[in-house]
Amino acid sequence: MSYTITSQCIGCSRCQTHCPTGAVQKTGNTFWIDQSLCNNCAGMYSVPQCMAVCPTNDGCIPDIQEFWSRWFVKYNRLVSRLRTAEQAVYWEQWFDRYSQRIASQIHSRQVTTETAR
Ligand code: SF4
Ligand code: SF4
The missing domain is CATH 3.30.70.20 (Alpha-Beta Plaits)
Structure with missing residues (x-):
């Protein structure tokens, strides 16, 4: 990163x-x-x-953008593995909620950073 x-x-x-x-x-x-x-x-x-x-x-x-692009690659890989598991729906929802919350926090920070440039 x-x-x-x-x-x-x-x-x-x-x-x-x-x-x-x-x-x-x-x-x-x-x-x-x-x-x-x-x-x-x-x-x-x-x-x-x-x-x-x-x-x-x-x-x-x-660098947050690079961090998140890597994170979502990992996320997609994990979710695709979990799709075959019994608890796939539970884990997919968990990842979605987690990533949305973090992404919104990161986005507000990015806006602050880019405004200052
Ligand atoms: S910018 Fe920072 S992290 Fe990147 S090579 Fe230079 S010192 Fe290391
Ligand atoms: S204050 Fe600015 S110039 Fe000084 S080390 Fe931090 S990022 Fe670099």
Whole structure:
């Protein structure tokens, strides 16, 4: 999963200095992450450096869209397996309710982030 910079960023530059792949970019006073360069610090650090060094609570966070696209791939795989089980209906409803609630929370956060860009 790649990372993204939010409206909570205070522009301290620490993430740009510590990113091992050069994925953190700056345009004017705005920092952003080039998703094509971010590899989640895989193979270099056990934790993503941009998030680890950020002095704010959520200036740099996992990219939600990518997270959810992966989550739904996993979800569809699980549900398709459960369709053959006896309790398929129960689990399908459980997954639907869970994903809808989380998705609505994530959506409201995304709107806040995109408004700040
Ligand atoms: S997760 Fe790692 S590679 Fe990706 S932007 Fe952050 S520091 Fe750079
Ligand atoms: S470390 Fe956090 S506050 Fe500093 S520039 Fe990066 S995202 Fe912004």
